[in-house]
Amino acid sequence: MATCESMCPSTEVKFRSRNGLINQLEATASSRNGPRYKYVADPQKMVKEYSRSAADTHKYNKPDLLRPFPVLMRTVDYLLELYYALGNRRQEASSNQFSSIFSFVSDRLRSVRQDMVMQNLDGKSTVILMEKMLPFYIETDGLCKMMVVPSYNPKLHDFQLEECFGRWHDEIKSSGDITPNSLISAAFFFRQLHRKPTLLHELFIFRPKLSQDTFNLIRSICSSFYSNNYYRFFCQFKSLDSLLRYSLSDSVFTLRQSAMRIISVAFRTSVARLPSKLLADWLGFPVNIDIFNVFLHLYNVIPDDQGNILVSAIKLVEIPYENLPSRQY
Amino acid sequence: MSFLRSVGDYFNEIENLNYGQNWKNGEKMSKLLSLEDEHSKHSFLQVNDYGEKNRRCRVAEDEALDEIVCLHLHVLYNVHEAKDLITAQSTQIRIIQVFNKEILQKRRDENWFLPIFYRLCTDLRWLSKEAQSCASGDDEGDSNADSYFESAAKAITECYRTCVSDVHAEEGRTKKVAMLNMTNQLFQIYFQINKLNLLKPLIRAIDNCGPLYSKFLMADKVAYNYFLGRKALFDGELSLAEKSLMYAFRNCPAECMSNKKKILIYLIPVKMFLGHMPTASLLHEYRLDEFQEVVAAVKDGDVGRVDAALTKNEPFFIKCGIFLVLEKLRTITSRTLFKKVSQIIGTTQIPLEAFLTGLRLVGVTDVNMDELECIIANLIAEKKIKGYLAHQQQKLVISKTNAFPTLSSVTSS
Numbered sequence: 140m141a142t143c144e145s146m147c148p149s150t151e152v153k154f155r156s157r158n159g160l161i162n163q164l165e166a167t168a169s170s171r172n173g174p175r176y177k178y179v180a181d182p183q184k185m186v187k188e189y190s191r192s193a194a195d196t197h198k199y200n201k202p203d204l205l206r207p208f209p210v211l212m213r214t215v216d217y218l219l220e221l222y223y224a225l226g227n228r229r230q231e232a233s234s235n236q237f238s239s240i241f242s243f244v245s246d247r248l249r250s251v252r253q254d255m256v257m258q259n260l261d262g263k264s265t266v267i268l269m270e271k272m273l274p275f276y277i278e279t280d281g282l283c284k285m286m287v288v289p290s291y292n293p294k295l296h297d298f299q300l301e302e303c304f305g306r307w308h309d310e311i312k313s314s315g316d317i318t319p320n321s322l323i324s325a326a327f328f329f330r331q332l333h334r335k336p337t338l339l340h341e342l343f344i345f346r347p348k349l350s351q352d353t354f355n356l357i358r359s360i361c362s363s364f365y366s367n368n369y370y371r372f373f374c375q376f377k378s379l380d381s382l383l384r385y386s387l388s389d390s391v392f393t394l395r396q397s398a399m400r401i402i403s404v405a406f407r408t409s410v411a412r413l414p415s416k417l418l419a420d421w422l423g424f425p426v427n428i429d430i431f432n433v434f435l436h437l438y439n440v441i442p443d444d445q446g447n448i449l450v451s452a453i454k455l456v457e458i459p460y461e462n463l464p465s466r467q468y
Numbered sequence: 469m470s471f472l473r474s475v476g477d478y479f480n481e482i483e484n485l486n487y488g489q490n491w492k493n494g495e496k497m498s499k500l501l502s503l504e505d506e507h508s509k510h511s512f513l514q515v516n517d518y519g520e521k522n523r524r525c526r527v528a529e530d531e532a533l534d535e536i537v538c539l540h541l542h543v544l545y546n547v548h549e550a551k552d553l554i555t556a557q558s559t560q561i562r563i564i565q566v567f568n569k570e571i572l573q574k575r576r577d578e579n580w581f582l583p584i585f586y587r588l589c590t591d592l593r594w595l596s597k598e599a600q601s602c603a604s605g606d607d608e609g610d611s612n613a614d615s616y617f618e619s620a621a622k623a624i625t626e627c628y629r630t631c632v633s634d635v636h637a638e639e640g641r642t643k644k645v646a647m648l649n650m651t652n653q654l655f656q657i658y659f660q661i662n663k664l665n666l667l668k669p670l671i672r673a674i675d676n677c678g679p680l681y682s683k684f685l686m687a688d689k690v691a692y693n694y695f696l697g698r699k700a701l702f703d704g705e706l707s708l709a710e711k712s713l714m715y716a717f718r719n720c721p722a723e724c725m726s727n728k729k730k731i732l733i734y735l736i737p738v739k740m741f742l743g744h745m746p747t748a749s750l751l752h753e754y755r756l757d758e759f760q761e762v763v764a765a766v767k768d769g770d771v772g773r774v775d776a777a778l779t780k781n782e783p784f785f786i787k788c789g790i791f792l793v794l795e796k797l798r799t800i801t802s803r804t805l806f807k808k809v810s811q812i813i814g815t816t817q818i819p820l821e822a823f824l825t826g827l828r829l830v831g832v833t834d835v836n837m838d839e840l841e842c843i844i845a846n847l848i849a850e851k852k853i854k855g856y857l858a859h860q861q862q863k864l865v866i867s868k869t870n871a872f873p874t875l876s877s878v879t880s881s
Contacts, residue, residue, distance in 0.1 A: 313603070339792035339795075340662070340702075340789055340792060341662060343786050343791065343792075362795060365796070366796065366798070366799060366846070367846050368839070368842055368843065368846070369842060370838050370839045370841075370842035371839055371842070400849065401845050401846055401848075401849040402845060404845075404848060404849040405844065405845035405846075405848040405849055405856060405857050406845065406856060406857050406859055407856060408856055408858075411856070411858070411859070412860075413859055421838065421842070
């Protein structure tokens with residue numbers, strides 16, 4: 140039975156205040172601009188932090204330290220509010236403010252999941268919480284792969300996203316009466332697109348849980364990706380919800396590489412040229428051609444004065460996974 | 469086992485078989501520990517708790533076998549009497565664990581009991597499937613129904629490790645011969661829970677097992693190649709898929725029609741990707757008429773008809789797990805269509821507009837010129853068309869010789 144009625148148990152507030160472990164986002168307005176050890180905890184802003192519990196589980200598994208479902212909901216809402224207040228997040232992603240909010244929210248959501256697991260929350264509540272926090276993880280996954288975010292740890296973030304999707308999927312699969320959110324469902328499949336050859340088979344198993352439109356959309360994107368139909372893939376990509384575009388970040392990266400290989404073979408003669416604007420359009424790059432030109436640089440290609448590229452000049456190279464320009468759109 | 473009239477008869481039978489410890493007796497004993505055998509239907513063998521050893525029949529001095537037999541009776545009770553398949557599954561896991569600890573690990577230079585072990589694993593798979601169905605149907609069931617298969621895989625994997633490390637035994641008595649059967653058991657489990665990536669080390673171990681491969685049973689080799697071929701098909705490794713499935717098909721006895729049919733369900737798409745279409749009579753002989761329309765449409769280069777045929781037989785293809793594989797036939801169907809158009813035009817420079825017209829004629833209306841270039845570019849990159857795209861001229865320029873090479877000659881992996 141969880142009995143903690145605040146976002147952070149009072150014992151933790153005291154402990155962290157005593158030991159100078161207050162995050163800037165938890166400090167009072169008057170103290171937050173000073174040095175960290177002088178931060179004063181604002182009880183309204185304090186959120187239980189994640190702590191490893193494996194070695195001493197019983198120490199943390201006490202009712203007064205665990206937040207019940209309504210408090211967990213309130214906590215998630217509060218954390219997401221902090222994040223969504225950032226406004227144009229694609230532009231803000233490289234800022235220090237983004238980095239610190241991202242890191243704070245990510246850690247505190249992890250602690251929400253920890254409370255959830257410790258009190259063995261039921262399936263429906265788990266799905267509600269997961270569907271609330273997953274958009275944050277999906278969006279930041281895409282953003283951090285496009286911009287340099289100092290506090291982003293690819294392995295940790297991937298692990299957390301995987302954990303959220305795993306919990307969500309297990310509950311949906313084992314329950315007959317929970318209808319999953321269609322965006323989350325699509326993002327679940329899109330995220331795995333580039334790594335699971337049997338994904339479409341799983342989609343058919345999952346089909347009864349999806350609306351016909353969602354099923355058709357996922358299937359169409361998957362089919363385009365697996366058949367290397369970059370044109371159809373990116374046509375659909377452009378009209379997708381922004382969350383789904385973030386969830387396809389890795390697939391965009393993979394398919395663009397395949398497409399460059401295919402184009403360099405199929406259009407190659409010693410003199411053949413292709414308009415770079417057309418190529419940018421085929422590969423889903425934004426209208427601003429400068430971004431595409433940075434991508435072309437990776438292949439040793441520079442457009443001529445008329446904006447055409449010499450196909451035979453394309454030098455196929457392995458692009459590192461963490462490369463930022465090849466994920467822009 | 470209709471001669472069994474009491475628990476005593478049953479124990480005596482096991483005891484007798486346990487005296488002559490050879491492979492044949494192992495096979496006979498495996499039936500007495502199977503859930504499928506006739507004995508399992510006798511209510512006097514469906515015992516919840518067999519009680520203290522000194523107050524009941526026991527199997528000679530063989531403590532391990534005694535425990536296994538009693539646990540088996542407990543499984544029979546849970547399957548037939550209590551209808552508690554979840555407990556039955558966990559008890560079967562216990563049997564496998566005891567078998568591993570007391571028999572596989574302790575009995576050196578012996579392997580006559582492997583047929584029993586194979587049977588126990590097969591029954592564990594069946595029970596895991598049943599337990600999963602129970603859990604999925606129960607609102608308050610386990611949140612992760614796959615856990616039954618996972619626990620089964622864990623128990624079998626532990627035995628696998630024991631058998632693989634049996635390197636000192638004499639040839640003919642090594643437990644390493646169980647490797648292939650266990651790999652097949654794990655293949656089936658991982659197919660169920662879609663964790664085929666876990667099979668990589670097992671496949672590598674079979675690839676590197678050297679002369680031991682010749683000691684494996686043919687039935688296990690056929691099953692292994694069937695599973696390996698299926699996996700290769702999903703991974704897009706067509707050469708391996710063809711080789712493995714062909715081996716399985718050729719070595720599967722003719723009287724095993726249903727097994728041969730299962731193999732064909734995967735072999736047919738592989739062959740089609742390689743440009744070999746099955747005959748109508750073969751499809752009919754193995755009752756695979758669902759393929760007839762698809763094959764005819766692919767041969768004709770009729771993309772629209774392929775879509776219609778796939779939709780018409782969608783439930784069958786999905787059930788077999790090949791619907792999505794067959795969807796990829798659209799590419800080679802388009803290629804056949806483009807080949808026909810090229811033959812009609814009769815030159816090496818074919819306007820893309822002609823291909824677009826061809827697609828329209830077979831009912832494909834959602835492809836524009838850019839997408840057509842993309843489809844043809846893929847075919848060129850895969851070497852299924854020899855030539856290049858002249859974007860400015862909006863033409864496909866094909867090679868003067870062999871512009872559409874046979875698919876089997878270009879599908880390298």
